[in-house]
Amino acid sequence: MKEMDDDELQRLIENSKELPAGRTLNDGEKAYHALLEVLKSEPENGLPYNFAAKVTRHIQAEQKHKSEWKYNLATAAILLCLVVSLCGVMAVFGAISLATLLKYKWLIILLPVVFIVIQHFDQVLVKTRAFRNNLNN
Amino acid sequence: MFNEKEVVTRILNGDMRAFELLVKQYEKLVFYVTFRMVKEQQAAEDICQEVFIKVYNSLVRFNFQSKLSTWIARIAYLTAINYTRKYYREKSSEYPDDLENYHFTNDTPEHLLTKKDTANYVELLILQLPEKYRTVLTLYHLNEFSGPEIVQITGMPEGTVKNYLFRARKLLKEKLEVYLKNELP
Numbered sequence A: 001m002k003e004m005d006d007d008e009l010q011r012l013i014e015n016s017k018e019l020p021a022g023r024t025l026n027d028g029e030k031a032y033h034a035l036l037e038v039l040k041s042e043p044e045n046g047l048p049y050n051f052a053a054k055v056t057r058h059i060q061a062e063q064k065h066k067s068e069w070k071y072n073l074a075t076a077a078i079l080l081c082l083v084v085s086l087c088g089v090m091a092v093f094g095a096i097s098l099a100t101l102l103k104y105k106w107l108i109i110l111l112p113v114v115f116i117v118i119q120h121f122d123q124v125l126v127k128t129r130a131f132r133n134n135l136n137n
Numbered sequence B: 001m002f003n004e005k006e007v008v009t010r011i012l013n014g015d016m017r018a019f020e021l022l023v024k025q026y027e028k029l030v031f032y033v034t035f036r037m038v039k040e041q042q043a044a045e046d047i048c049q050e051v052f053i054k055v056y057n058s059l060v061r062f063n064f065q066s067k068l069s070t071w072i073a074r075i076a077y078l079t080a081i082n083y084t085r086k087y088y089r090e091k092s093s094e095y096p097d098d099l100e101n102y103h104f105t106n107d108t109p110e111h112l113l114t115k116k117d118t119a120n121y122v123e124l125l126i127l128q129l130p131e132k133y134r135t136v137l138t139l140y141h142l143n144e145f146s147g148p149e150i151v152q153i154t155g156m157p158e159g160t161v162k163n164y165l166f167r168a169r170k171l172l173k174e175k176l177e178v179y180l181k182n183e184l185p
Helices: A006-015 A027-039 A051-092 A098-103 A107-136 B004-012 B016-038 B040-059 B068-087 B110-116 B118-128 B131-142 B147-154 B158-183
Strands: none
Touching: A006 A027, A006 B004, A006 B158, A027 A051, A027 B118, A027 B131, A027 B158, A051 A098, A051 B016, A051 B040, A051 B158, A098 A107, B004 B016, B004 B040, B004 B147, B016 B040, B016 B068, B016 B131, B040 B068, B118 B131, B118 B158, B131 B158, B147 B158
C-alpha cells in the first residue's frame, strides 16, 4: 500500500481529526496517531479547585473598595459644603467676620482632607489585611 | 447546560454567582492557553486571574458577534503575550523560519530515559516550541477552536495558522517517531 506523506496525513487530521483505523500503520503514521492522542489529552497542570471563588471574591473586594472610595469622596464633599455653608450663614448674620473666615480657610479645607486620609488608611491597613486573611482561609 | 447569553445577562445585572459559573466554565481554556505560553504554573495562575478580571470589566462591551469562548481566549492570548513580552523579552522575530531544523534543548539520551511516558515527552517538546506554534497547537487540539476562530483569537492570517499547525505537528511527529522507535521493544 502506498504510504501517505505528512501532507496527506495532516489533511486527514484536519478533516476527521482521526487516522484511518483497520490498516497497518507505518512508523510515521503510528507517531501521528500517538501525537494526536497526546495533543487532545489535558495537561497535568491546572488551576486550584477554588480558583473561581477566589477570582469572584477578588472582584467583589475591588468593587467594594471602589464604592467605598466614591462614598468617602461624596461624604467629604458634603462635609466641605456644610462647613462652607455654615461659615457663609455665620458671615451673613454677622456672627463671624469674613477676615476671620479667611484666616481659618486652610482649617476648613483640611477637615474633609483629614476625613479622606483616615478612611484611606483604614482601608489600606485594616480592611486589606482582613481581606487577605479571609482569602487565605 | 451553559447558556452564555443568560449568564452574561445575569452578570451584567450584578449576579456574582453567575460570574463564578462563567469562570468555572472557561478556566481550563484560559489556563491551557496561558500555561503553554508562559510555561510557569504561578505566572499562569496570576495571568488567569488578570484575564477574568478583564473579562468582568469588559463584559458590558461584549456584543455576541463571536462566541464567548473565542472572546475570552483572545483576552487570555493578549494578556499572556503582554506578560511574555514584559518578562521574557521573547520576540516573534527571534523565532526560526526554518522550524524543520529546530533544535530542542534537552533532547539528550539521558533526558529521554527519564521521561515517564509519551505524553510527558510530547508535553516537554511542545513547551520548547516557539510561542506562536505552542499557542496554535493548544488552541486547535486542546481547546478545539477552528482555524477561523484561531484567526480571530490571535490575529494571525489563516495561512499562517495552518502553516504553524502543519510544521509544529510534523516536527513533533518526527521527534516522537524517533522516541517511539527507541522506546518500543
